[in-house]
Amino acid sequence: MCPALNLHLLGGTAGCVVAGRLAENPNVNILVIEAGITNPGDVDAITTPARAFELRDSKYDWAYKTTMIDRPEYTRIEKPNTRGKTLGGSSCLNYYTWIPGSAATFDDWAEFGGDEWTWDKCREYLYKPATYHDDKGLFAPELKYIGQGGPLPVSHSDLLPETAGFRDALTSAWVSKGEELTDDVHNGTMRGLWKCLNSIYNGKRSSSWRYLVGKPNVTVMGKSNSKRLLIENGNAVGVEVIGPDGQEHTFHAKHEVIVSSGVFESPKLLMLSGIGPQAALAQFGVDTIIDSPNVGQNLLDHPILPHVFRLKDGYGLDNHLLRAGLEKDAAVSAYRWKNKGPLTSGLLELVGLPRIDERLNKIPEYVAAKKANGGLDPFGPAGQPHFEIDFVPMFSDAFQWHIPAPARGEYMTVIVDLLRPLSKTGTVTLNSADPLEQPKVNLNFFAEDLDIVAMREGVRWVDDLLMTGEGMKEIIGEDYPWPMPRHSDEAMNKMILERSQTGFRKFVLFFECFRFCCVLS
Numbered sequence: 253m254c255p256a257l258n259l260h261l262l263g264g265t266a267g268c269v270v271a272g273r274l275a276e277n278p279n280v281n282i283l284v285i286e287a288g289i290t291n292p293g294d295v296d297a298i299t300t301p302a303r304a305f306e307l308r309d310s311k312y313d314w315a316y317k318t319t320m321i322d323r324p325e326y327t328r329i330e331k332p333n334t335r336g337k338t339l340g341g342s343s344c345l346n347y348y349t350w351i352p353g354s355a356a357t358f359d360d361w362a363e364f365g366g367d368e369w370t371w372d373k374c375r376e377y378l379y380k381p382a383t384y385h386d387d388k389g390l391f392a393p394e395l396k397y398i399g400q401g402g403p404l405p406v407s408h409s410d411l412l413p414e415t416a417g418f419r420d421a422l423t424s425a426w427v428s429k430g431e432e433l434t435d436d437v438h439n440g441t442m443r444g445l446w447k448c449l450n451s452i453y454n455g456k457r458s459s460s461w462r463y464l465v466g467k468p469n470v471t472v473m474g475k476s477n478s479k480r481l482l483i484e485n486g487n488a489v490g491v492e493v494i495g496p497d498g499q500e501h502t503f504h505a506k507h508e509v510i511v512s513s514g515v516f517e518s519p520k521l522l523m524l525s526g527i528g529p530q531a532a533l534a535q536f537g538v539d540t541i542i543d544s545p546n547v548g549q550n551l552l553d554h555p556i557l558p559h560v561f562r563l564k565d566g567y568g569l570d571n572h573l574l575r576a577g578l579e580k581d582a583a584v585s586a587y588r589w590k591n592k593g594p595l596t597s598g599l600l601e602l603v604g605l606p607r608i609d610e611r612l613n614k615i616p617e618y619v620a621a622k623k624a625n626g627g628l629d630p631f632g633p634a635g636q637p638h639f640e641i642d643f644v645p646m647f648s649d650a651f652q653w654h655i656p657a658p659a660r661g662e663y664m665t666v667i668v669d670l671l672r673p674l675s676k677t678g679t680v681t682l683n684s685a686d687p688l689e690q691p692k693v694n695l696n697f698f699a700e701d702l703d704i705v706a707m708r709e710g711v712r713w714v715d716d717l718l719m720t721g722e723g724m725k726e727i728i729g730e731d732y733p734w735p736m737p738r739h740s741d742e743a744m745n746k747m748i749l750e751r752s753q754t755g756f757r758k759f760v761l762f763f764e765c766f767r768f769c770c771v772l773s
């Protein structure tokens with residue numbers, strides 16, 4: 253027992269932000285409990301931007317076993333689903349895209365969170381974590397509104413000379429299809445091909461642990477697992493922890509206990525503490541303190557469909573980053589000695605945020621759903637983009653580890669991310685009463701048929717742009733490793749069920765606390 257402590261937190265993305273902000277008050281002492289390591293800033297694989305894909309299934313990954321699809325005719329259970337196990341949490345393992353969300357989507361939150369949760373009231377908090385840098389003066393000076401004085405340096409993705417040809421071709425193709433370009437998606441409107449902003453600056457990833465730097469009133473207890481919340485008279489007053497040596501410790505808080513252990517572990521901790529659906533808790537011998545049937549329910553994630561094209565030689569980064577040889581040696585040396593070159597890159601230089609109304613309006617199922625929705629587009633009723641399209645100028649196994657990396661040639665990976673899926677019935681439930689055992693995660697992608705239709709048409713839309721758009725059509729080659737069945741709806745639907753992956757909830761960076769509330773309520 254440690255009576256001096258005021259607050260206890262868990263040390264992921266949101267946890268570090270909340271701890272760091274609270275610690276600005278010198279009169280509080282904060283204990284952060286974190287299951288992973290406490291020094292992510294010393295780990296090269298974490299701080300080196302272009303090594304991010306290597307972190308999947310590493311010792312810094314919780315690597316969840318996850319039910320991806322749970323339909324009557326098709327079920328798929330996979331491992332590993334990545335979440336960060338380190339101080340800074342998933343902000344140390346993510347793909348750094350510093351991207352906010354549409355104003356209208358925030359406004360929807362008010363229904364659940366109250367009037368304080370509208371875009372107008374939230375936007376200042378979106379800008380607060382960052383300090384925006386444009387050292388070369390390539391972008392409009394007004395963009396510095398995106399972040400001034402926050403602990404996380406952010407900047408537009410390095411425009412590598414090695415990928416200039418790819419960037420130019422993609423930009424030409426995008427414009428040739430009548431689509432717009434944008435440098436700013438932080439103003440509430442997200443549309444167009446965007447020169448991506450990253451939580452990367454000067455060749456290094458920055459993560460939320462930076463919030464704790466220079467805060468002597470924060471103590472971090474690493475390699476320690478929270479076991480159970482202590483609840484007295486309906487209030488959380490402390491926590492039981494399994495320390496690095498396997499010994500159990502109990503901490504009491506003077507003021508508050510804040511749970512921020514991520515979207516999977518937070519509901520697990522609540523359930524192990526007796527807060528959750530009574531019948532489900534009883535199954536594991538956990539006494540119910542608060543019968544809350546919605547804990548662990550209504551889990552929502554973005555499905556993505558990653559796929560790969562061959563590129564003309566000289567347009568990708570495969571030889572610079574993936575395969576041993578002269579180009580990779582040069583990249584490693586440029587990074588080590590000059591902090592420059594392909595390893596500084598977040599790999600997503602350009603991100604597409606399109607709507608595909610024209611295509612969807614030709615699909616009878618979609619037209620019927622829109623009519624039933626009062627004439628409003630179910631996927632973006634207030635003009636939100638339908639997709640985020642990530643264009644990686646390289647084969648990237650983080651999204652498709654089932655497929656062997658090609659031994660030669662250059663490739664691009666296209667990630668089609670359905671931003672507002674209709675399927676919202678994922679669950680997190682207990683697997684056991686053992687706090688060290690993972691919860692049972694069911695993302696339940698494509699529970700709604702219309703999400704398959706939208707994904708299919710999104711893939712067709714982007715593939716048409718890549719295969720027939722000006723510039724791109726000259727450098728794009730065949731599908732890898734096998735042809736996409738673009739001409740058959742039925743085969744496309746099947747392929748989507750078989751190859752889709754998680755989009756890792758991209759739009760909730762620093763706001764997973766809220767997402768967690770959604771899972772609860």
Ligand SMILES: Cc1cc2nc3c(=O)[nH]c(=O)nc-3n(C[C@H](O)[C@H](O)[C@H](O)COP(=O)(O)OP(=O)(O)OC[C@H]3O[C@@H](n4cnc5c(N)ncnc54)[C@H](O)[C@@H]3O)c2cc1C
Pocket residue numbers: 262263264265266267285286287288334335336337338339340341342343345346347348349350351476477478479512513514515517518755756757758759760761762763764765
């Ligand atoms: C691979 C990947 C790529 C992504 N790409 C992007 C992107 O480009 N842009 C973007 O905006 N978002 C991205 N995201 C999403 C974003 O990173 C997350 O939404 C966000 O980091 C979640 O923050 P959190 O605080 O809710 O959880 P986390 O950051 O996951 O924090 C949870 C913390 O709790 C700790 N913990 C869990 N259980 C226990 C326990 N029992 N005891 C002690 N500690 C525990 C964990 O170790 C972790 O540190 C990505 C996520 C991933 C995984």
